[in-house]
Amino acid sequence: MPNATSAGEVGSAAPDFTLPTTPDQSVTLSKLRGKPVVLVFYPADWSPVCGDQVALYNEILSVFGEYNAQLLGISVDGVWCHAAFSQDRKLQFPLLADFEPKGAVARQYGVYEASAGICQRALFVIDGKGVVRWKYISPIGINPGADGILAALEELTQ
Amino acid sequence: MSELKPPVGAADHVQGARDAAIVLLEYGDYQCPYCGTAYAQIKAVQQAMGDRLCFVFRNFPLTNLHPQAMRAASFAEAAATVGKFWEMHDVIFENQRHLNDRNLVEYAQRVGLDDGLVEAALQGNFEPKIRQDFKSGVRSGVNGTPTLFVNGQRFDGPAEADALQGFFARI
Numbered sequence: 001m002p003n004a005t006s007a008g009e010v011g012s013a014a015p016d017f018t019l020p021t022t023p024d025q026s027v028t029l030s031k032l033r034g035k036p037v038v039l040v041f042y043p044a045d046w047s048p049v050c051g052d053q054v055a056l057y058n059e060i061l062s063v064f065g066e067y068n069a070q071l072l073g074i075s076v077d078g079v080w081c082h083a084a085f086s087q088d089r090k091l092q093f094p095l096l097a098d099f100e101p102k103g104a105v106a107r108q109y110g111v112y113e114a115s116a117g118i119c120q121r122a123l124f125v126i127d128g129k130g131v132v133r134w135k136y137i138s139p140i141g142i143n144p145g146a147d148g149i150l151a152a153l154e155e156l157t158q
Numbered sequence: 159m160s161e162l163k164p165p166v167g168a169a170d171h172v173q174g175a176r177d178a179a180i181v182l183l184e185y186g187d188y189q190c191p192y193c194g195t196a197y198a199q200i201k202a203v204q205q206a207m208g209d210r211l212c213f214v215f216r217n218f219p220l221t222n223l224h225p226q227a228m229r230a231a232s233f234a235e236a237a238a239t240v241g242k243f244w245e246m247h248d249v250i251f252e253n254q255r256h257l258n259d260r261n262l263v264e265y266a267q268r269v270g271l272d273d274g275l276v277e278a279a280l281q282g283n284f285e286p287k288i289r290q291d292f293k294s295g296v297r298s299g300v301n302g303t304p305t306l307f308v309n310g311q312r313f314d315g316p317a318e319a320d321a322l323q324g325f326f327a328r329i
Contacts, residue, residue: 090222145301
């Protein structure tokens, strides 16, 4: 049985949340039922490399789209920071602000790096019923790419 | 550990023998400054290693960030159809800051592409091949540009000559 208290473990119900994505909009996980959701926790906006994680995912949204999956980025940056970053990188998917209380959602998923005050680089694939089906925590300095996400989405369809 | 899918094959652009001891593959974007830096580093490694190294290039244009990356890749692919991929690849990277359409046409003429090929590149005729490279990169675990694979495994170290040669020495 899915167990809501097990902090985003595979096979458990994904902890529900509502987070702001712009100054006047928010996203609630449970409202996305019916399609897979990819949660991408990342340390910070404005990573200095051009091949960074969110830029990469932005380029491959069409591939995620083949699985009808909704991609959500989450960091502890605020909505105005996300707005500027999204505009600069021309991002086509929402970035959620886990800003106040800081890192509360990341903590629920067990991926908050308290010593640095940032999210770990963690990926979750949640199925249409809200159950965590795959997770991966990458070393903080290594961008995990998208191959694991795609393999997990592929498994959902089987 | 992320693995190259599909492995190096007949459709790939290759410098050196596919059965060399070390096969280094880059997923790159012609407009990415980090790929520009890696270009010089890889040239140095190729010079140092000679026949022991095979170098392969696949396209991974980040088109939202780099508006001319797809176009530049198209010209390199056009050149490939007449056996001039590497000449075009090199001239593009060596002039990375100047990649507007006019520049690309000029480089193409310098390399010796005819008007038909230039037109085909400008029309986007080679984009399906480029997108196919891109998709294979996504499935192989490409996590930015450049991403390198050494003998089919993703190399997460820096794209620098010393780091690469040090790594090769331990294989």
